Amino acid sequence: MLKRAQALFLSLLSLVVSLPLAGSAAAESAARQLNMPQGVTEVSQAAYDIHMIMMWICTVIGVGVFGFMFYVMYAHRKSRGAVAENFHENLTVELLWTIVPTIILIVMAVPATTALMKVYDTQNPDIDIKVTGYQWKWQYEYIGEDVKFMSELSTPLDEVYGRAPKGEHYLREVTQPLVIPVGKKVRFLITGNDVIHSWWVPDFGVKRDAVPGLFTSAWARTDKPGIYVGECTELCGMGHAFMPVVVEVKEEADYNEWLAGKKAEAAEYAQTIGKQWSAEELMVRGEEVYDRSCSGCHQPDGNGIPGVFPALKGSPIALGPPEGHIGVLIHGVPGSSMQSFADQLSEVDIAAVVHYERNAWGNDVGDVVQPVDVLNYKQSQ
Amino acid sequence: MAHGPAKGIGRWLFTTNHKDIGTLYLWFSFAMFLLGGFFAMVIRAELFQPGMQLIKPEFFNQMTTMHGLVMVFGAIMPAFVGLANWMIPLMIGAPDMALPRMNNLSFWILPFAFAILTSTLFMEGGGPNFGWTFYAPLSTTYAPESVNYFIFAIHIMGASSIMGSINIIATVMNMRAPGMTYMKMPLFVWTWVITAFLLVAVMPVLAGAVTMMLMDINFGTSFFNAAGGGDPVLFQHVFWFFGHPEVYIIILPAFGVVSQIIPTFSRKPLFGYSSMVYATAAIAFLSFIVWAHHMFTVGMPIAGELYFMYATMLIAVPTGVKVFNWITTMYKGSLTFETPMLFSIAFVILFTFGGFTGLMLSVAAADTQYHDTYFVVAHFHYVMVAGAVFSGTAAIYYWLPKWCGRMYNETMGQVQFWVAFIGFNIAFMPQHFLGLAGMPRRYADYGLQFADWNMVSSIGAFIYGGAQLMLLYNVIVTIRSGAPTSEAKTWEGAEGLEWTVATPAPYHTFSTAPEVK
Numbered sequence: 001m002l003k004r005a006q007a008l009f010l011s012l013l014s015l016v017v018s019l020p021l022a023g024s025a026a027a028e029s030a031a032r033q034l035n036m037p038q039g040v041t042e043v044s045q046a047a048y049d050i051h052m053i054m055m056w057i058c059t060v061i062g063v064g065v066f067g068f069m070f071y072v073m074y075a076h077r078k079s080r081g082a083v084a085e086n087f088h089e090n091l092t093v094e095l096l097w098t099i100v101p102t103i104i105l106i107v108m109a110v111p112a113t114t115a116l117m118k119v120y121d122t123q124n125p126d127i128d129i130k131v132t133g134y135q136w137k138w139q140y141e142y143i144g145e146d147v148k149f150m151s152e153l154s155t156p157l158d159e160v161y162g163r164a165p166k167g168e169h170y171l172r173e174v175t176q177p178l179v180i181p182v183g184k185k186v187r188f189l190i191t192g193n194d195v196i197h198s199w200w201v202p203d204f205g206v207k208r209d210a211v212p213g214l215f216t217s218a219w220a221r222t223d224k225p226g227i228y229v230g231e232c233t234e235l236c237g238m239g240h241a242f243m244p245v246v247v248e249v250k251e252e253a254d255y256n257e258w259l260a261g262k263k264a265e266a267a268e269y270a271q272t273i274g275k276q277w278s279a280e281e282l283m284v285r286g287e288e289v290y291d292r293s294c295s296g297c298h299q300p301d302g303n304g305i306p307g308v309f310p311a312l313k314g315s316p317i318a319l320g321p322p323e324g325h326i327g328v329l330i331h332g333v334p335g336s337s338m339q340s341f342a343d344q345l346s347e348v349d350i351a352a353v354v355h356y357e358r359n360a361w362g363n364d365v366g367d368v369v370q371p372v373d374v375l376n377y378k379q380s381q
Numbered sequence: 382m383a384h385g386p387a388k389g390i391g392r393w394l395f396t397t398n399h400k401d402i403g404t405l406y407l408w409f410s411f412a413m414f415l416l417g418g419f420f421a422m423v424i425r426a427e428l429f430q431p432g433m434q435l436i437k438p439e440f441f442n443q444m445t446t447m448h449g450l451v452m453v454f455g456a457i458m459p460a461f462v463g464l465a466n467w468m469i470p471l472m473i474g475a476p477d478m479a480l481p482r483m484n485n486l487s488f489w490i491l492p493f494a495f496a497i498l499t500s501t502l503f504m505e506g507g508g509p510n511f512g513w514t515f516y517a518p519l520s521t522t523y524a525p526e527s528v529n530y531f532i533f534a535i536h537i538m539g540a541s542s543i544m545g546s547i548n549i550i551a552t553v554m555n556m557r558a559p560g561m562t563y564m565k566m567p568l569f570v571w572t573w574v575i576t577a578f579l580l581v582a583v584m585p586v587l588a589g590a591v592t593m594m595l596m597d598i599n600f601g602t603s604f605f606n607a608a609g610g611g612d613p614v615l616f617q618h619v620f621w622f623f624g625h626p627e628v629y630i631i632i633l634p635a636f637g638v639v640s641q642i643i644p645t646f647s648r649k650p651l652f653g654y655s656s657m658v659y660a661t662a663a664i665a666f667l668s669f670i671v672w673a674h675h676m677f678t679v680g681m682p683i684a685g686e687l688y689f690m691y692a693t694m695l696i697a698v699p700t701g702v703k704v705f706n707w708i709t710t711m712y713k714g715s716l717t718f719e720t721p722m723l724f725s726i727a728f729v730i731l732f733t734f735g736g737f738t739g740l741m742l743s744v745a746a747a748d749t750q751y752h753d754t755y756f757v758v759a760h761f762h763y764v765m766v767a768g769a770v771f772s773g774t775a776a777i778y779y780w781l782p783k784w785c786g787r788m789y790n791e792t793m794g795q796v797q798f799w800v801a802f803i804g805f806n807i808a809f810m811p812q813h814f815l816g817l818a819g820m821p822r823r824y825a826d827y828g829l830q831f832a833d834w835n836m837v838s839s840i841g842a843f844i845y846g847g848a849q850l851m852l853l854y855n856v857i858v859t860i861r862s863g864a865p866t867s868e869a870k871t872w873e874g875a876e877g878l879e880w881t882v883a884t885p886a887p888y889h890t891f892s893t894a895p896e897v898k
Contacts, residue, residue, distance in 0.1 A: 033818040033830070036750050043749075051747040058737035066730060069708045073726070076647075077716040084648040084715040084874075094656050097705045098698060105694045108744075112694075113687060115746030120683045135523075160826060162432050170431065171828045190680075195519040196613055198678060198753060202819045207749050209679045211614060212518065213607020216680030229828075233678075233753040233821040235512045237519060238439040241824040307505030308439070308525060337523045 037202050040222040040249075044205030046115040053111055057104065119205070122217045125187030127180065133190075133197030133210035133232065134344060135337065136239025136296065140178045143189075147262045150344055151176050152292055153242045157300070160242075172229045175292075177246040181255035185221045194339050198234035201247055209234055225249045237337070239296055273347050273371045279355070282368065286356025289349045294357075297337070302361040309337075313361045322369050325354050326377045347374040385888050394489070397481035398888060399466045404784075405488050406463025407777075411853070413455030413495060414770075418846055420448035425808075425842040428835050431827055441825035442510035443502060449513025453631070454538045455495050457769045461634040462545045464776050465573050467784065469549060471879035471886065472567045474558025474895045479551035487544035494537035501527035512823060514624065517605030517616040521597045528598060532591045539584040546577035546584075558878070560897030564658070567877050568651060571658050572637030575665045579626045579633075582669075587623040590616065614679055621672035629668040632732075632764060633661060635772035636703060639725045641877070642779050643707050646722035647714030648874035653706040660699035660706075667696050677748045686745045693743035697736065704733050719872075720794030724775035727802050728768060735763030738813070753823075756816025762809045774801070774852060781856065782871040786885030787863030793855050801848035807841025 038048045076082040130141040137152040151174045158164035160171075167173075180186045190199050192210035200207040204220040230245035250258060277285075291300065294312075298304050302313035312318050317325055329350050332340035341350060351371040358365040386392045386401065396402060423444050427435050436444070466484065470477055478484050501508035506525035509515065520528060553574050557566070593616075596602040603609025605616045644651045651657065674693040677686060707729050718726075738760040742748055751757060782788050811834040816822075820831045827835065870880040878897070882890045 034814045036747075036817045037819070043746075047747050047750050050744055051741065051750070054741045054744055054747065058740060062733070062737060065704065065708065065733065069711070069726075069729070072708065072711045072714075073716060073718075076712065076714050077718075078648070079717070082713075082715045085713040086649065087713075088650040088652050088654065088710075089656075093709070094653055094702070098702055101698050101701045105697060109691060109694060112690060112744045112746060115744070116683065116686060116690070119746050119749055120686075160433050162434065166432060166829060168829075171826060195523050196516055200821070202750060205749055207678050207752055211607075211679065213612065214614065214680065216678075231819065231821045231824075235442070235516070235519065235823045237523060238437075238442060238510070238825075240442070241438065241821075241826045305439070308507065 039203040039205050040224045040226070040228070041204045041206075041220045043118050043218075043220070044203055046118045047205045050111055050115040054108065057108065061104075119218075122187050122219045124185065125219060126184040127186045129178070129180070129186060129188055131178075131188050131190045131199050131210065133192040133194075133199065133236065133243075135194050135237050135339065136232075136243040137293075137344075138178075138197075138199070138243065138245060139193075139344065142259070145259065145263070146266065147259065149176050149262070151178060151246065153244060155242075157291075157295070171242065172244055172246070174244060174246045177227065177248040179248045179250055179255060179258050180220070181252045182223050182225055182249055183221065183252065185219060187217055187219045190216045190218065193343075194337070195236045196234050197232050197236045197243070199230070199245060200233045201228055201230035201245055203228040203230075204247070206230075207233060222249055225251055242296075269346065269348070273375055275371070277348075277351070277368075277370060279359075279368050282352045282355040283359065285349070286352035286354075287360070289345065289353040290356050290360075293341070293345065293349075294353065302357070302363070312357050313363060318357050318363050319365060322354065322358070322367060322373065323377060325358065326350065326369070326374055329354065330374075330378060330381070342378065347371040347378070350374045395485070397477070397485050399470050399478045399481070399484065400784075400886065400888065402478075402484050402488050403463045403465075403467030406459050406466060409488070409491060410456050410458075410460035410463060413451050413459070415849065415853070416499070417448050417451035417456050418849055420444045420451065421842060422846050424448060425839040427825065428827070429839040430836065431829055431832050433826055436825075438825040439507060439510060442512075442823070443508045445823050446509045446512050446515075447498075447502065450498065450509070451495070452765075453513060453627070454535075455491075455498075457631050457765065457773070458542065459491060460773045461573075461576075461631075461769075462542075464569075464634065464638070464773070464780075465545075465549055468780065468879060469552060469570055469573060470556070471882065471890060472570050472877055473553065473556065473561050474878050474891050474897065475552060475556035476889065476891050476894075478548050479556055480548045483544050484548055487541045487548065490537050491541050494534045494541065497530050497537070498534040501525075501530050504530070514620060515594075516620070517594060517597070517613050521594050521605055524598065529595065532595050535591045536588055539588045542580050543584050546580040549573055549577040550581070558891070558894040558897050564655065565897060567637075568640035568654070568657055568661075569634070569637035572633040572640070572661050575661050576630050576633045579630050579665055579668065583623045583626045583630075586619060587627075590619045590623065593619070614676070617676050617679060618673065621675045622669075624675065625672040626665075626668040628761075628764070629664055631769050633665070635728070635769045636661065638772045638776045638779075639707065639728050642721045642725045642775055643710050643729075644876070645779075645872050645874045646717050646719060646725075647711045648716075649710060649714035650876070651706070652709040652712075653702070656702055657706055660702040663699040664696060667692065667699070671696065674743060674745075674748075677745045678752045690743055690745045694740065696743075697740050700736055704729060704736075715874075719778075719791060720789070720798055721775045721779035723795060723798045723802075724771045724778065727798070728771045728775065731763055731767030731771070731805070735760055735768065738763065751816060753821055754816035755812040755820045755822055758822045759809050759812035759816060762812070766809070767805060771801075777852070777856065779872075780879075781859055782863075782866050783879065783884055783886055785860050785863070786865060786867065787859050788866045788871075789855055789859040789863055793851075793858075797848055797851040797855055800851060801845060804841050804844030804846075804848050808838050808845050809841070811835075811838045811841075 036048055036051050128143040132139040137150050139150050141148040154173045154175045155171050159166045190208045190210045192212040197210040199210055206218040206220055208216040208218045226249055228247045232243045297309040298312050304311040330342045332338050348371045351369045351374045355369040504527045508527055509531045511520040593604040597604050603611035605611050605613050640651055671693045673689045742751055778794055815831055815834050820827055867884050869884055
């Protein structure tokens with residue numbers, strides 16, 4: 001019985017010892033990764049280094065302590081005729097095993113402190129990006145560039161619920177990734193809109209809580225272009241597992257081109273607000289928006305979840321005057337999980353989704369809500 | 382001998398007998414353990430594969446929340462209060478607890494608290510879904526209606542814990558047998574006294590936190606609402622000022638149990654008794670000044686982060702002292718490996734392993750990566766399950782013969798141990814890898830790269846769950862048809878007053894105080 005315990009323990013130990021080897025092989029693909037990623041920034045490297053130092057110290061102490069323990073369990077068993085001695089204290093030994101660990105800890109504290117200084121070194125950034133956590137998506141705003149967009153999960157619900165085969169990037173893909181250039185110090189100013197979220201990119205060693213009413217900051221600078229995937233790590237409601245972080249690091253020229261494209265998009269969009277949309281166009285766009293931003297709570301069939309999220313099908317607001325309906329989207333419902341979408345959705349999207357909700361699942365108001373109505377509503381507030 | 386127990390259900394409803402109340406606590410906590418375990422099985426079944434198969438994400442969140450709450454407040458804490466009720470009077474030579482009627486009350490409000498808490502699952506809008514740490518504003522502005530019932534239940538549990546603790550403190554301070562000086566008390570009694578002081582100190586803090594929530598939700602205050610001038614981070618400070626001592630509340634009595642069992646099966650006195658007492662006190666003190674290490678990613682100033690990191694690392698010192706003492710107790714003993722000893726040794730190994738990961742977590746820079754991932758889940762299950770639950774199981778096998786006058790089946794006990802030990806490690810060892818590879822905790826669904834280890838972990842969890850049914854079976858079979866034993870001293874190497882009374886322990890013991898030399 002004891003031998004089995006020993007064998008099992010040794011196999012566990014060897015697993016732990018083999019961690020670093022497994023980790024280095026899996027730098028690119030996260031598949032079957034066992035260890036912390038080394039990542040691509042100074043901070044992630046520092047976190048990895050101190051992690052490895054700690055793990056090795058613990059492993060060495062563990063081998064020593066447990067090795068001695070297993071020796072005792074083998075040598076001093078009654079079945080081998082061991083007779084118990086009666087000693088029960090020894091001041092020297094007791095002092096020693098208080099003082100030695102204290103010294104080891106002080107030694108550990110030195111690299112631990114240096115590593116932490118790196119995490120906090122957020123001064124003098126080249127680019128500032130504001131990151132806002134929403135239930136359940138991220139908004140990225142390039143400060144001073146007039147570029148702002150939402151980044152949401154793009155994995156279809158059918159894949160989640162097993163109605164379609166899961167793609168390669170299941171839950172690791174978004175509508176628009178955050179894009180940053182190589183070689184620039186990027187500072188992330190992180191906050192939350194509703195509940196607390198946490199913005200994590202393992203390969204950057206960046207994890208900071210997105211707390212409503214508070215800004216936290218973190219930074220990254222990398223020379224390796226690529227796509228880096230992270231997650232929300234603070235429980236934020238039912239969509240917690242469904243708001244990944246995707247960051248694309250581009251060469252500087254590509255980044256500038258991308259940024260210029262974004263600005264042009266914004267300018268182009270400004271013109272569509274004034275355009276008259278047809279009911280069909282609004283329905284198509286509205287359904288897209290609804291599936292992405294509303295169906296999580298109000299459900300794809302508009303029935304909501306009784307007691308938690310109200311039904312939109314047959315709801316007095318959806319069937320009432322359009323101003324009231326637009327108002328709910330612009331202001332949210334204070335004290336409930338219905339948040340304001342004024343900042344999350346464009347006027348076109350709000351108009352489309354309002355139109356859709358008024359004319360889907362048997363709701364048949366029949367009126368047409370135009371983007372300009374939303375703009376007018378906003379301006380009248 | 383005055384009289385035996387009353388007949389019928391009245392015996393249990395109105396009892397003021399410490400043994401009856403201890404039994405009630407133990408059965409209640411086991412029932413909660415199975416309930417919380419059932420929630421865990423639902424979680425692991427859903428996580429068996431990527432994608433949502435069995436339940437919806439909002440129900441998944443209710444399961445993780447209820448699993449945590451029921452296990453911490455319903456299973457582990459009452460289990461150790463039950464052990465305290467049974468064993469402390471027997472260990473210090475007292476006829477009963479100091480405040481027997483309050484003892485009855487502190488138990489009997491618990492079933493109501495958990496009935497209220499569990500009933501929320503059936504309410505419109507569902508039960509608590511904000512995690513057992515219930516961070517605001519997810520637990521206030523964004524909470525389901527049932528949060529008010531949750532708050533009420535927490536208040537009742539807190540009242541129960543405070544009463545139980547006052548009782549233990551009063552008993553130990555006033556009712557020790559002549560000659561039983563403080564430094565002669567069994568270590569289980571010592572760890573419980575210190576735990577009781579921790580409980581009295583921090584339960585009101587928890588009550589304060591939930592009361593502030595109640596005000597925010599119903600009376601328009603803004604303690605935790607940034608829009609009204611409050612601060613969501615304040616909630617975390619208040620919660621963890623309770624929450625960190627809480628984890629020591631859970632583990633200290635477990636230390637006590639193991640410190641009773643290892644000497645018995647080593648046939649040798651506990652090594653370093655007084656340093657054990659001081660280490661326990663040191664851990665208790667440190668537990669008050671390290672709370673914000675749960676909040677390393679919340680954006681504290683670096684000075685605060687450094688302080689909490691250093692203070693947290695310090696805990697390794699007294700904890701290390703304890704581990705060294707246990708091992709040195711075994712050194713040059715005469716060891717046998719009955720079921721209680723097997724669980725205790727597994728406790729020492731796995732708890733120490735959890736301590737190592739705890740030390741790694743204390744390093745704030747690395748915690749940036751570990752925080753809120755499965756690495757943390759693995760860490761605290763190593764200290765809570767392999768710590769508190771293994772120790773509680775060891776205690777049951779160790780004292781069961783004394784309680785009911787029947788011996789459990791040693792083979793069955795050892796089989797249960799190995800199933801539990803192997804199942805536990807299969808369930809939780811892979812969670813370290815999941816966390817390091819980037820899987821956050823409280824995720825209802827995950828990317829495909831995490832599929833393999835999640836499946837392994839789920840299989841281990843099912844095995845471990847099965848082991849608990851074996852424990853239940855073993856206990857019931859022992860009580861009904863175990864081999865009768867009347868030896869006062871069940872175990873050859875056992876020392877202490879509890880082994881001087883008859884077996885099974887009579888309804889009233891130490892009506893005249895024993896003399897301790």
